[in-house]
Amino acid sequence: MSIHAVPARSFVTAGRIAVPVLLVAGWAAAAALTPEVATVGASLSAVAGAWADGTLRPDVADTLQAVIAGFALSAVMGIPFGVWAARRTYTYQVVEPLFSSTAAVPRIVLLPIFLSLFGITVNAKIAIAVSAAIVPIVLTSMAGTRTVNPTLIKLGRSLEMSRWTLLRRVIVPAALASIMSGLRIGFSLALLAVILSEFVAATSGIGLRIQSAYSLQQLPLMYGLVVLVVLVGLAGNLGIWFLERRAAR
């Protein structure tokens, strides 16, 4: 173990650095093979150019606004609801199947409903983001709360903890890991739903820009924006992951 630990760890680190390098190299190779794939440099400079001339900023701001608002609303409604629903077995048995079976519904089919209710506005995007993000958040909040050791709750009661203290000191800490994983899934699904809804109908947003770059055959911009969305998804998850690490301490 001790002999191998050091070289293995540096090997793993080197490997982890090599993965994104290989991915970019693969992209470059594909671009060299076919004109249908824009080159790495052209894609990045197309996005940088659109950012610098100010045309891209409102799109990025609108997409982020919808994703963050939808995600935050889902967390604020979904976590308390999930914890509440799971505290009583009966409520849990009633509610859990409703949420786990709606989890299977492709969320995009609800988009026309939101579009007809809110028009082609940011509110429609927020609504579709909530419909996507709230389900995993409720399900993981319930799952986390169900795993709380009943003995701990009895202990808390015998220590005459108030309901709030019990919640804050016993239930939420035990359910936290599960809730945080739900938040990460919820963020990804909110981003997915917003981008997809922007592909279908929007007045601004990164998804709309990708769609219009596709129809105008501005391939470098299109590839660059796709990479931008991937980075937004990774950054959001990394942010939640850091919060999780801090909260776990």
Place this chain on the structure above:
Amino acid sequence: MSVLDLGGIRMSIRPALGRMPAWATRVVVVAALLTAWHLAVAGGLVSSLTVPAPLDCLRRLPGILGTAAFWSDAARSLRTTVEAFAAAAAIGVLAGALLTRLPVVARILEPYIVGAYAVPVVVFYPTFLVVFGLGTAPIVLTAFLMAVVPVLMTTMVALSELRPTHRKLARSLACTRWQAFRSILLPSALPLLLPGLKLGFVYAMAATVGVEFIVADAGLGFRIGELYRNFETVDMYVHILAMIAVAAGFNSLFNLLERVIRKDLA
């Protein structure tokens, strides 16, 4: 879901209070939601031009289920979903098994596989469209990429949670790697794999219907989008409700499968 099942413990903390069974309350909840929808339309809270009354949808339902178009759309979406899911299940499980045999590679790739969850795969769709052209190939590819991530991840977790006894058994029976995988490791990992397969199917369907919505000439996603653009509101709602029923149906099917397989192993 196994984590949630506290079995006997759950019963002992909260004894049944003589209430009606959970499913009956669930029916009441759904009925209440439908009533609220009906009242919102009937009371003029929303215009019946934008949101049709649930009874109007119900009346239209047999008409739509009687058309060949509905079934060919459903068949198209289902075929795309199943193709993508089958590929994702096969490749995800094999790659997961391979990675558990190569722990260093698995450790290198781990953060990227976890990170792949954060990537909204559907965003790649326009690039596939450019490279592969119109047709079902870009849809299947997008749905495959969506589905393969959860399958791969749960396979890795499931195989790493197998008891060492299983591997020892394989070794003492002098199994080849393939025999050990097929006859010992896969059957014992299957109950753990199922939630990942279910998620893979759900993701494959979400991506299929989502991409159909944007660019396709058939499929339930395409049809709902087209009905929306033509302001055929009642038909659109009926298709949306049918889509929800199909999705919930597949969810129940996977749950049933899970119960059957677990009972076999118990």
